[in-house]
Amino acid sequence: xxxxADTVRRVAKLARIxxxxxxxxxxxxxxxxxxxxxxxxxxxxxxxVPPMTSVVKADLKRRxxxxxxxxxxxxxxxxxxxxxxxFFVVPKVVE
Amino acid sequence: MSTLTDLxxxxxxxxxxxxxxxxxxxxxxxxxxxxxxxxxxxxxxxTPEKARAMADQADKRLAEGVAGPLEGVPLAIKDLFxxxxxQTTAASHILQGFVPTYESTVTKNLWHAGAVLLGKTNLDEFxxxxxxxTSYFGPVISPWRRTGDPTPLVPGGSSGGSAAAVAAGLAxxxxxxxxxxxxxxxxxxxxxxGLKPTYGRCSRWGIVAFASSLDQAGPMARTVGDCAIxxxxxxxxxxxxxxxxxxGVPDYEKSVRAGVKGLRIGIPKEVxxxxxxxxxxxLWDKGAEWLKAQGAEIVEVSLKHAHHALPAYYIVAPAEASxxxxxxxxxxxxxxxxxxxxxxxxxxxxxxxFGREVQRRILIGTYVLSAGYYDAYYLRAQKIRTLIxxxxxxxxxxxxxxxxxTTPGPAFAIGAKTSDPVEMYLNDVFTVTVNxxxxxxxxxxxxxxxxxxxxxxxxxxxxxxxETIFRAAGAIEExxxxxxxxxxxxxxx
Numbered sequence: 001x002x003x004x005a006d007t008v009r010r011v012a013k014l015a016r017i018x019x020x021x022x023x024x025x026x027x028x029x030x031x032x033x034x035x036x037x038x039x040x041x042x043x044x045x046x047x048x049v050p051p052m053t054s055v056v057k058a059d060l061k062r063r064x065x066x067x068x069x070x071x072x073x074x075x076x077x078x079x080x081x082x083x084x085x086x087f088f089v090v091p092k093v094v095e
Numbered sequence: 096m097s098t099l100t101d102l103x104x105x106x107x108x109x110x111x112x113x114x115x116x117x118x119x120x121x122x123x124x125x126x127x128x129x130x131x132x133x134x135x136x137x138x139x140x141x142t143p144e145k146a147r148a149m150a151d152q153a154d155k156r157l158a159e160g161v162a163g164p165l166e167g168v169p170l171a172i173k174d175l176f177x178x179x180x181x182q183t184t185a186a187s188h189i190l191q192g193f194v195p196t197y198e199s200t201v202t203k204n205l206w207h208a209g210a211v212l213l214g215k216t217n218l219d220e221f222x223x224x225x226x227x228x229t230s231y232f233g234p235v236i237s238p239w240r241r242t243g244d245p246t247p248l249v250p251g252g253s254s255g256g257s258a259a260a261v262a263a264g265l266a267x268x269x270x271x272x273x274x275x276x277x278x279x280x281x282x283x284x285x286x287x288x289g290l291k292p293t294y295g296r297c298s299r300w301g302i303v304a305f306a307s308s309l310d311q312a313g314p315m316a317r318t319v320g321d322c323a324i325x326x327x328x329x330x331x332x333x334x335x336x337x338x339x340x341x342x343g344v345p346d347y348e349k350s351v352r353a354g355v356k357g358l359r360i361g362i363p364k365e366v367x368x369x370x371x372x373x374x375x376x377x378l379w380d381k382g383a384e385w386l387k388a389q390g391a392e393i394v395e396v397s398l399k400h401a402h403h404a405l406p407a408y409y410i411v412a413p414a415e416a417s418x419x420x421x422x423x424x425x426x427x428x429x430x431x432x433x434x435x436x437x438x439x440x441x442x443x444x445x446x447x448x449f450g451r452e453v454q455r456r457i458l459i460g461t462y463v464l465s466a467g468y469y470d471a472y473y474l475r476a477q478k479i480r481t482l483i484x485x486x487x488x489x490x491x492x493x494x495x496x497x498x499x500x501t502t503p504g505p506a507f508a509i510g511a512k513t514s515d516p517v518e519m520y521l522n523d524v525f526t527v528t529v530n531x532x533x534x535x536x537x538x539x540x541x542x543x544x545x546x547x548x549x550x551x552x553x554x555x556x557x558x559x560x561x562e563t564i565f566r567a568a569g570a571i572e573e574x575x576x577x578x579x580x581x582x583x584x585x586x587x588x
Contacts, residue, residue: 003462007462008458011458011461011462011465012458014461014465015417015445015457015458015461016421016424016438016441016442016445017442017445017446017449017454017457017458018439018442018443018445018446019446019454027455027458030455030516031455031458031459031462033515033516033517034409034455034459034516034517035459035462037406037409037517038406038407038409038410038472038476040403040406041403041406041407041410041475041476041479042475044400044403044475044479044482046475046478046479046482049478049479049481049482050478050481051474051477051478051480051481052477052478052480052481052484052531053477054308054338055294055308055484055531055532055533056293056294056295056338056340056533056558058295058338058340060337061334061337063334072196075196075197076196076427078194078196079192079193079194079196079427079428079429080426080427080428081425081426081428081429081430081431082431088426088427090426090437090440091433091434091435091436091437091440092436092437093436093437
């Protein structure tokens with residue numbers, strides 16, 4: 001399962017990271033280095049083994065479905081790179 | 096001044112309570128030390144004004160007799176914990192200038208106990224690294240050097256700034272976080288103690304997330320007892336973290352000198368085999384002998400899948416990271432690099448905001464979670480995680496604790512391992528297993544290499560049994576008599 005340049009471009013697109021063309025091939029090699037190393041896991045017999053979903057044996061906590069907190073609109077906007085009133089400003093999304 | 100920064104946390108606490116020293120003079124002594132130690136680059140943000148104000152408050156409470164358990168104790172906080180009104184960066188360009196409007200639960204607990212914030216310590220970007228070299232704010236230089244050799248060494252990572260600060264006497268203790276060894280590995284190579292608690296012991300709320308099923312906060316300090324005091328204050332049940340468990344927090348300090356008589360200490364035979372250096376093997380033997388001499392029984396245990404832990408970790412952790420770091424989009428906080436449309440804005444922001452190692456891990460994580468590869472990589476890794484957890488369960492039927500080395504070797508030179516990611520990852524070979532199984536683990540300084548660098552031993556406990564870890568850690572501390580401290584070569588004035 002070797003990663004080629006096209007796969008790197010596709011994955012970078014999925015991850016929303018602009019990757020300069022000059023970095024695509026080196027990145028493919030780095031990812032292949034790591035993936036080749038993890039392939040040793042293929043030797044492990046995992047038949048009938050359930051995947052781990054939680055390291056602690058506990059049921060997920062529940063609470064009543066009621067609003068218990070909030071009202072932080074000002075706080076939420078404080079670190080926005082670009083904001084107007086209580087809105088985050090972004091480039092036009094819908095034409 | 097120097098004597099104040101040489102106190103243990105416990106000694107300082109007692110002297111503060113007895114009003115032999117004031118919180119203000121203790122804090123000032125540390126602030127001076129921090130200022131002189133800037134060449135170490137241990138702090139991203141120093142908070143001297145806040146520290147003095149908090150120390151003055153502590154002195155007031157001490158005078159009024161309403162002091163908390165950590166009243167007036169100055170601490171360094173890893174810059175992964177959100178601190179209200181104080182920049183929190185995760186050592187990433189993408190969060191530069193981010194000032195949280197809220198406080199993480201762990202730090203809130205510490206301030207409630209009376210502790211004083213000295214500043215926010217440097218780390219690997221988003222805690223991804225084992226040498227503190229991936230920080231956007233530059234590497235941390237270890238206060239330790241090889242005997243007669245000025246080559247700058249790494250402090251370990253990712254909690255490298257915290258480890259360097261504690262080792263250099265810039266703070267009485269520090270917080271760290273540990274996803275694959277990020278508390279224990281830097282603690283070991285910096286000659287201090289560091290504990291990763293059981294997953295769920297400390298709240299993760301308000302800590303910048305790396306890999307949520309593995310991340311856990313814990314204490315770093317120069318003595319076992321100091322770690323015990325800090326953990327007691329840090330741990331709590333928190334409704335804001337669904338994985339924080341409602342279990343009682345014992346008085347860990349009592350366990351430190353409780354002895355190891357009758358404890359069974361497991362030595363995993365599979366870990367012994369793996370091309371271990373003679374120096375590390377000898378240290379490990381010595382650790383077992385120390386515990387045996389104090390009344391513990393040494394037994395052999397089996398961790399059949401331990402050698403699969405590291406590759407499994409490097410699937411699970413990047414997968415979770417790629418998902419967690421999707422939130423950095425340049426819209427709501429942090430850096431924004433504009434593009435022609437929203438997608439390009441995301442792509443430009445994340446390309447400029449994330450460093451190389453973080454980008455690499457996001458891409459690996461995205462790849463192993465992508466359609467067609469999920470079963471082959473992620474699902475298989477999660478199954479192997481189950482096997483690793485079962486190994487521990489089985490091993491703990493025959494022992495109370497497991498003893499291993501913390502790291503495969505001592506600190507290395509800056510730049511020595513940056514060209515090959517896999518070689519860097521191997522630093523965590525003894526520590527990741529513990530995170531994958533959610534167990535508590537602690538590193539205790541146990542000796543020096545031939546050229547004068549610290550090495551640590553790791554104790555692994557049953558879930559929520561940090562008390563037994565503290566008993567054995569106290570016994571190793573007692574036997575090792577590790578008193579070495581780095582020489583002060585860094586002071587600028």
